[in-house]
Amino acid sequence: MSTVTSPTVLEATGLEVSFPVVRGGHRTTVRAVRGVDLSIAAGETLGIVGESGSGKSTLARAVMRLIPAEGAVELLGTDVSGLSEREFRAHRRKVQMVFQDPYSSLNPSLTVGQSVAEPLKVHTKMSGPERRSRVEEVLDLVGLRAEFADRYPDEFSGGQRQRIAIARAIILEPEILICDEAVSALDVSTQNQVLSLLESLRERLGLSYLFISHDLAVVRHISDHVAVMYLGEVLEQGPVDRIFERPAHPYTQVLLEAVPEPEPELQRSTTKRVLEGEIPDPTNPPPGCPFQSRCPFAMDVCSEPMPVVEIEGGGISRCHLHTSGPRLGGAPLASLDDAVATQEQQETR
Structure with a gap:
């Protein structure tokens, strides 16, 4: 019986991130990410675990090109690490991010509809009515009513705000969603609801996840593979059951x-x-x-x-x-x- 291998949607090779710092009046460098290799197959979730300061969030931002980094990053087989910001824009819609804090990740002066539609204004030529229709469609996908588009973020709970942030992240139909501690600010009951939503979206939309968390139980629940980071380096990688059991x-x-x-x-x-x-x-x-x-x-x-x-x-x-x-x-x-x-x-x- 032949085995079907899913294509790789994200691959990072030799990823390095360094920051200049001043210690005792002297300039030095922190290598926050040190030679990390990772890959994610289509439809799979790679969990990243490690203590605070291990470089997990820095790694995510490097993959998104939100910070300067060295090494190679391939999205759907295309090396994007050497592209200019303008050239990378066409690829950015393929990988989107959900941040930790649902309270600070949404602009309080914009309605929910305006926030969710913002990626469409940047990356598409949709008309206003077309954007509105698409916003209502993704709000329904994340379990929110269409009329919520006309309300403001401060009218919603933390769990609802994170659903709004997820709607904004998926509105461009990305291939990869990076979740940086996306449920850590929520209570346990709401965490479970958001995790169930993420799993449902993975099945319905064919998403792949880079899922970063310090909560091992959450990582085991949602991940197919796990990478363990310490002081900027990956010390162990493997299938989730093998990592947790052996x-x-x-x-x-x-x-x-x-x-x-x-x-x-x-x-x-x-x-x-x-x-x-x-x-x-x-x-x-x-x-x-x-x-x-x-x-x-x-x-x-x-x-x-x-x-x-x-x-x-x-x-x-x-x-x-x-x-x-x-x-x-x-x-x-x-x-x-x-x-x-x-x-x-x-x-x-």
């Missing part, structure tokens, strides 16, 4: 262990690994693996360039545990935990 990088495992257990008794009885130390200075990251100063399994070799190891079950891990020392060789990190536990038991006998 993490292959210590940082991924620590992130997953930090998720609270729903049952209090289980939470108290489970031994969690606690991160020690501080996040390295982003202006002077350590050589090799950026996580080495906080990693419970760190070795001398971790100061050398990180390997790229294919993991059983799909994806990669950039960790020397798979090439040196315990030689996991692509096995999940739990294999090392079991080996360490067995050794400790033998030593205490």
